[in-house]
Amino acid sequence: MLSWGFISGLLLGVSCLFKQVAIVNGAFIFLYLTVKKPRRIPLMLSVAAGMGTILLATGGYF
């Protein structure tokens, strides 16, 4: 599950760079994880880590 969370974060990060309105889909994922999941903190962190990896790598490149 954590690996899927990380992959989702990676793809979310790329999506936000292509079309910034994808951020609302990210908000939905985080909201769902906040409300529903028993392992919400690790999952949220894995999604955030994936998204952060893309954004930091892109920002670092530029």
Place this chain on the structure above:
Amino acid sequence: MAGAWKEFYDSVIGYNLNYVNSIQLADYPKQFWQAFYPQFQTFWPVYLLATLGILSSFRSKSSFRILAGWLLFSVVGIAIGGYFRGHYFIQIFPAIVLLATSYLVLETSQRWPRNSVAVSAVIVGLIVAWGVWRGSWYYGTASPDEKLSRYMARTPLLSPCLQGVISLITPVLWTKSLCLGPNRRSFITQIVPAPVDIFLFIHCYGSLKILLNASGKFYQI
């Protein structure tokens, strides 16, 4: 490209912050209807099924609640800025199509348990055929310039794109063990959104740009 942080920030964030402040909030409904009505005329069966799926969320169907929430957030996404350009609606397609096909599979499974796949296939086939008939000009012999002009002006992106999404997702939904079985929550919330997002925001947007560039024309999208 290194050292271009200022340009990168302006392209990804700064320009968009100015872009979204041009339309008055009072004009949002008019802008929405002008963009939505033409595609509603073609895809009303899909929206009807999706609406029934949303209504199902009030009957304790957790998977429909998740999809309804996803749709709500996606609608917020297309409403940002108030432009409601045709291709913006791509963002709601995944949730709309999943709501529509999930409801269709659920209903046919309950009403015709032995023939649910066949009945679903017939209904989806009719919906796709209706869309193809409505957009038949796209598959005809008109010139590329004429098609491109009509493509952008009247039914931007929606006809081939929505049918493509339906074609891709419906077979997946027919594997009911994934979307209606015990793993449906993890399937819908963790597996579907990411690849669908990436497919829509990269493939469709990229394809449109390639199409426009190949035609030798430039449109501000």
